[in-house]
Amino acid sequence: MGVLYTEQLQIGYDERVIVQNLNLSVPEGKITALIGANGSGKSTILKTMARMLKASQGTVYLDGRSIQKQSTKEVAKQLAILPQNPTAPEGLTVSELVAYGRFPYQRGFGTLTREDKDIIRWSIDVTGMGEFADRPVDQLSGGQRQRAWIALALAQQTDILFLDEPTTFLDMAHQLEVLKLLEKLNTEQKRTILMVVHDLNHASRYAHHIVAIKKGTVISEGSPGEVMTPEVLREVFGIEADIVSDPRTGAPLCLPFELAVAR
Structure with missing residues (x-):
């Protein structure tokens, strides 16, 4: 088992069951991508594993303990999550946003220590946001905003990073900008990353492990070549799709050509 896994997880809204009997382990130190059609339960799984949603049955284990039995600050020191389309208060600067990542470590009136300030500065620099540190988040481009939010997550100093469709609504250049940053964080800092990915070829190119979800059920999981x-x-x-080899990386590329005929 990895440091983060589920056992017999069931998730639902009201009387509707979205996910049932989910047993999923996130490989430590790897990038894992959750893929599936719209409404398949990908984001629901991600949010439940991050304790943003509560499971109706089963357990999410983080570092060997039920995540529900850990305090909010305990979880926030181990796992950071970037939800889909986050918004910052108007006028909040990048530095002020990233400073929120130090909340789990603050005591009393929440004054930032020298260590906090060093970590905030490092998080901004490593995401390439140094020149924008004093700029309001709402004045940034889409890719810059996403990097600012990733800097916030990094300031939590967690080993695990969750992202819910981090490239949604970004143009191709900004998508690559964000994905290259995540790849760098994994390669150089060994961060464990779990992300919901819409683009299958992005999942294949940047993830070591892929989990394919359909109606809340794992249909296939493994390396890109296996899934x-x-x-x-x-x-x-x-x-229906042809699978070809990426001439640069050797990763499988998906070339869809028509809808499958229902059988």
Whole structure:
């Protein structure tokens, strides 16, 4: 088992069950991508594993203990999450935003220590946001905003980072900018990253481990080569696709060409 895993997890809203009997382990020190059609339960799984949602049954284990039995500050020191489309208060600067990442470590009136300030500065620098430190977040481009939020997550100094579709609504250049940053964080700092990914070729290129979800159930998981197959894509997405090898990386590329015929 990895440092983060679920046992017989069931998640639902009101009387509707979204996820049932989920047993999922996140490989430590790797990038894992959750893929699946819209409404398949990917974001619901991510939020529940991060304790943003409560499971109706089963358990999420973080460092060998139930995540529900740990305090908010305990969890925030181990796991940081970047939700989809986060928004900052108008006029809040990048430095002020990133400073929120030090909340789990603050006591009393929450005064920032020298160590806090050093970590905030490091988080801003490592995400390439140094020149924008004093600029309001709402005045940044999409890619810059996303990097500012990642800097906030990094300031928590956690070994695990969750991201819910971090490249949504970004143009191609900004998508690559964010994905390259995540790759760097994993390679150089061994961060364990779990992200919901919409683009299958991004998942294949940047993730070591892929989990394909359909109606809250794991259909396939493993390396990109094991999951990115015509059979899995047909079942999970209802498409017919050719799989070719990326000439640069050797990773499988998905080339969809028509809808699968229902059988």
